[in-house]
Amino acid sequence: MIALEFPPINEILRWKDLFESFNKISIIAVLAATIGTVVFLLAGRQSAKTAPRGIRNIAESTVEFIENGVVMQTMGRDGLGWTPFLLSLFTFIYLCNVPGIIPFLQMPATARMALPAALALMVWVVYNGAGIKHQGFGGYFKSVLFPPGVPKALYILVTPIEFISAIIVRPFSLAVRLFANMLAGHILLVTFALLTESLFQAKDKILIPFGVLPMGMLIFLTGFEVLVAFLQAYIFTILTAVYIGGAVHPEH
Amino acid sequence: MEALAKIVVKAAEAAADPAAAKNEAAAASAGFAYGLAAIGPGIGIGYIVGKAVEAMARQPEAAGMVRTTMFLGIAFTEALALIGFVVFILLKFA
Numbered sequence: 511m512i513a514l515e516f517p518p519i520n521e522i523l524r525w526k527d528l529f530e531s532f533n534k535i536s537i538i539a540v541l542a543a544t545i546g547t548v549v550f551l552l553a554g555r556q557s558a559k560t561a562p563r564g565i566r567n568i569a570e571s572t573v574e575f576i577e578n579g580v581v582m583q584t585m586g587r588d589g590l591g592w593t594p595f596l597l598s599l600f601t602f603i604y605l606c607n608v609p610g611i612i613p614f615l616q617m618p619a620t621a622r623m624a625l626p627a628a629l630a631l632m633v634w635v636v637y638n639g640a641g642i643k644h645q646g647f648g649g650y651f652k653s654v655l656f657p658p659g660v661p662k663a664l665y666i667l668v669t670p671i672e673f674i675s676a677i678i679v680r681p682f683s684l685a686v687r688l689f690a691n692m693l694a695g696h697i698l699l700v701t702f703a704l705l706t707e708s709l710f711q712a713k714d715k716i717l718i719p720f721g722v723l724p725m726g727m728l729i730f731l732t733g734f735e736v737l738v739a740f741l742q743a744y745i746f747t748i749l750t751a752v753y754i755g756g757a758v759h760p761e762h
Numbered sequence: 763m764e765a766l767a768k769i770v771v772k773a774a775e776a777a778a779d780p781a782a783a784k785n786e787a788a789a790a791s792a793g794f795a796y797g798l799a800a801i802g803p804g805i806g807i808g809y810i811v812g813k814a815v816e817a818m819a820r821q822p823e824a825a826g827m828v829r830t831t832m833f834l835g836i837a838f839t840e841a842l843a844l845i846g847f848v849v850f851i852l853l854k855f856a
Contacts, residue, residue: 519855583830683841690844693851745837752834 514708522700523622523693538619542605546598576600580748585755592754595636600747603629603688607739610696611732618739621692623685630685633750638677641757653760684749691742695735702728792853799846806839 525534553569556562562570576597581589606625610618620626641650654676655669702724709721814832818825 519851579830583827683838683845686848687837687841687844690847691840694844694847741833745833748830748833749837 514704516701516704522697523617534615534617535619535622535625538609538615538617539606539625542602542609542619546601546605550601572601573597576747579744580751584748584751585758588759589751589755592751596747596751599629599633599750600743603746604740604743607692607743608736610692610699610739611735616699618692618696620688620742621696623689626685626688629688629746630681633684633753634681637750637753637757640754641760644758645760650757650760654757680753684746688742688746691738695731695738698731699728699735702731788853792850795853796846796850799849800843803839803843807836810835810839 527533528537549565550569553562553566556566573593576593577590580596580600581593585592603620606619608618609615610621638650641654644650645653655672656665657668657672660668705724706721706728709717709724712718712721810832814828814835817828821828
């Protein structure tokens, strides 16, 4: 039949180091940070009084999307001060996700655990810090661990659950969601690319036309990954906004 | 008869090599782990999106808010399936 050998996981997720501990994923992450910064710096140099041209259009529509689609939906008008933070988070994650479908790069930088874990840890520090700053140390933990409107006796049950879900599970699920989505997409693309290749090079001539099937699937999944790259950046940002909003304005 | 003999020989080989047997078991259970983990979230996400569509159809002016909440719900539900996927990766490759 066909010789189909799935490569070991390190081969599809790791490249030769350029120098000690600096490989393709680091290059993509550095590029993402640089491109994002340069785009917004260039857009910021244009005068705010004239009609926006070129790159400023992109920057302005991104800012507007974050303001209307994320901040206003979750935190309301008071949260607009968080726009710069959420905007840089969104831009960076999106630019890290998109190389997964750019030919010759073909690797989302967020498909390795390091980047999502660091981002989730940063978000954890930010939302806890914001909560402590706005409500004081005792007040913040009181509102997290002892949610109002619960009968006193139930706190034995509620407090440990709240502690685990708000302090431990949140950053973990934030990181795993981004990482696993991008990794799953990457592995899917690898699988279908390998299938296509091995069918087109099959020894049995009769198998060769069937290579069109996985190839069609590959093209469809590449289009799907465009959507996933955007959606995961959006979900990460909106969950950050929800956590910050919850920490700053507790339930009464 | 010959095929049966072959299977017996293979089973004996697998028993003789515990590392290979372990690999086989890990590969099989990795498939089960992901398949089982996908059932619940699959139902859940379908339910969320269905209800969201219903809400949007009833009240189109609230579509923006419903969509945001829908994505939030999907994100929380999907996390379970994704943890199953991570378990799959760990069983298969680690």
